[in-house]
Amino acid sequence: MGAMERRVADLWFTEYQTPNLRLGLRIRDVLLNKQSPYQHILVVDTDQYGKVLVLDGAIQLTENDEFCYHEMMAHLVLCAHPCPERVLVIGGGDGGVVREAIKHEAVKKVTLVDIDEDVINTSRTFFPNVSCALEDERVEIKPMDALLYVKERFNEFDIVIIDSTDPVDFASGLFEPEFYRDVHKALKDNGLMIAQTESPFAEPKLLSEAVKGLRSVFENVYLAWGVVPTYPTGFWTYSVGSKNIDPRIQRRSAPKGTKYYSDDMHSLAFKLPPFVWEIIDGDNLKEAKAD
Amino acid sequence: MGAMERRVADLWFTEYQTPNLRLGLRIRDVLLNKQSPYQHILVVDTDQYGKVLVLDGAIQLTENDEFCYHEMMAHLVLCAHPCPERVLVIGGGDGGVVREAIKHEAVKKVTLVDIDEDVINTSRTFFPNVSCALEDERVEIKPMDALLYVKERFNEFDIVIIDSTDPVDFASGLFEPEFYRDVHKALKDNGLMIAQTESPFAEPKLLSEAVKGLRSVFENVYLAWGVVPTYPTGFWTYSVGSKNIDPRIQRRSAPKGTKYYSDDMHSLAFKLPPFVWEIIDGDNLKEAKAD
Known part of the structure; x- marks a missing residue:
């Protein structure tokens, strides 16, 4: 042998x-x-x-690429707001967005609402560098259904960050106009919300419908993009809903030590490749031509 | 049963x-x-x-995402050059970069040098939408070793595009300073070259060394980035070597019908996330602090 x-x-x-x-x-x-x-x-x-x-x-x-996503979800809106004191994070039980949010001195309180306390505890056990801010005294944790939580809030938050899983099963309500209306109501007049809205390569229809849904509720909707290597296709989108602030204007500098987000990355994130404009504005463009 | x-x-x-x-x-x-x-x-x-x-x-x-790569490889340098008449494409036997290059009316002649004629013919057979420009009368095809071809050219090209495979085996010479010196010599005084230099997530060392090699030869080196979903990690880099033109300034508009490249995408491509600056300038930054 x-x-x-x-x-x-x-x-x-x-x-x-x-x-x-x-x-x-x-x-x-x-x-x-x-x-x-x-x-x-x-x-x-x-x-x-x-x-x-x-x-x-x-x-x-x-561990190696979470900074791409968490920095963008937090700072795109926190750096655009003149004075973000009250922040609501929906989903995001891992604590990554919370960690970025409390880097802003202006932030007085972050409320984290995640339906699944097991995710929060898993992050505490296995991802200390992601969950590290969950024990911060400015952070309040509510393990409950965000749909119910947001329904009862009025004119309370400067920033709402929807860090959801994919829109299936219990998370699908987080992509519906009814929920966006509740978020709108929970925001102050200067308020900004941001939601992850998937990849234009893998889920163009979902992206298009999420933007459409947001536009039916918010006075202004802006799409931003960035890279997250371990999310499908690597090209990720972030949709921002605003009552009156233009989030493309950065009003406060990037916190120190960021690895993906920067002052430069803020402004460029809102400039989209033509094929992405086509996905979110294609219908309007065709109607405009037909007129 | x-x-x-x-x-x-x-x-x-x-x-x-x-x-x-x-x-x-x-x-x-x-x-x-x-x-x-x-x-x-x-x-x-x-x-x-x-x-x-x-x-x-x-x-x-x-077929579905090649536009991301081919548009950036061609237009980042072609739109930065005031009058790109002579273009050399190295590798790129599929014809995708050539297709983009001849969209520029200023271009009088594109020379494609790919060592493997079988790649060219494969593209002709299976990818007609990519190889379509190879029959254009402004296109000259040289199936030979680019290292030998470039050695014999002097002050001839406005633009050199190095559309290589990964730097292994016969393609590894395309990432060496000796080859960059020959490219420099083949370029006119206003010349620009661009090379794909892999992903900062998957190949940070390779990226860092490619930029270092280019800096040892070219008067100015600029790094740009973009998304290509089917390349490792989706985050791709393009290194531009220049004798005296600043490629960050777009001097000519994007050709019509591009899907990834645009006037906006040109300027933002040269703005890098902080972690990428760290990869290509980390040593300098550390030395500056030590001084």
């Missing part, structure tokens, strides 16, 4: 980003694999991106 | 983007699978991105 090579275990996590597209990450180990009352929670340790949090099969964050 | 579900063939193409990261595309069929004298050529038909060209296991282009 000939010499055999030593064999090694080949462990991979695979995300089905669409039925026809998948991302594979070599893993060293599975650190957590459980069902919460709301969703499946998986934590894997990868060679490429460090530890990764996966909810219902979809990557939420990786 | 119970009823069985009808089974279907589950065909996938998998790209190992790094040893620890892989991208999977569901395929309908394999259209071409051959070894050329230089590399393995694969063409697959996918549900997500249309037809895909793969060289030595690395995705070169997909």
Whole structure:
């Protein structure tokens, strides 16, 4: 019998980003694999991106690229607002957006509303560098349904950040005009809201409808974009709803130490490639031509 | 025996983007699978991105997102140059960069030098929308080693575009200072060159060294970035070497009908996230602090 090579275990996590597209990450180990009352929670340790949090099969964050997403979600609106004192974060139980929000001295209180306390505790256990701000005295945590929470708030927040999972199952209400109306009502007159609205390559229809829904509620809607390598296609969008502030104007400087967001990145994020304009304004452009 | 579900063939193409990261595309069929004298050529038909060209296991282009890459490689330098008449494209046998280059009326002649004629013919057969400009009368095709071709050219080109595969095997010379010196010599005084220089997430060292190599040869080096969903991590970089023109200034408008590139995208491409500045200027920043 000939010499055999030593064999090694080949462990991979695979995300089905669409039925026809998948991302594979070599893993060293599975650190957590459980069902919460709301969703499946998986934590894997990868060679490429460090530890990764996966909810219902979809990557939420990786240690190595989470800064791209969390910095943009927080600072695009916080740096556009003249004085953001009250901040509401919806979803985002991992604490990444909260961590960025409390970097702003103007912020007096951040309320985090996530339906799934297990996600919050998972982040505390496995992602200390992401969840680190959850113990800050300016942070209030409400483990409950954000749809119910927002319904009862009036003229209270300067900033609302909707850090949702994909719009399926219990999170789908977070992409509906009814919810946007409640967010509008919960915002002060100068208020700004931001929501992640997926990829124009993988989910053009979803993006188009999210923007349409926001436009039916907010006086002004602006689309921004950025890269998040571990989200489908890497090209991610952020939709901003505003009552009267123009969020494209940066009114306060980037906090120190950011790695993706900067003063430059703020202004460029609102400039879109032509194919993205076509997705969100294609119908209007066609109607304008037909007139 | 119970009823069985009808089974279907589950065909996938998998790209190992790094040893620890892989991208999977569901395929309908394999259209071409051959070894050329230089590399393995694969063409697959996918549900997500249309037809895909793969060289030595690395995705070169997909029908659905090739515009992101080809438009940036061509127009970032062609729109920065006051009058780009002579263009040299190195690699890029698929013809995508050539297609974009001849959209500029100023361009009198484009020379395409690709070592592998089989790639050119594969594109002609399977990617007519990419290779369409190869028959244009302003286009000259030289199937030969670009290292040898460039060595013999002096003060001839306004623009040199290095559309190379990854820097392994026969393409590795295209990332060396010796080659950059020959490109410098082949350029006119107002000349600009651009090269794809990989992803700062997947290949930070390679990016840093490519910029360093270019800086050792060119009077001015500028880094630009953009998204290409099917390239590793989606975040791609383009390095521009210049003798005296500042490529950040757009001197000529975008050609009509572009989908990724635009006047806005030109100027923003040269504004980098802080973590990318750190990769290409980190050593300088540290030295400056130590002084």
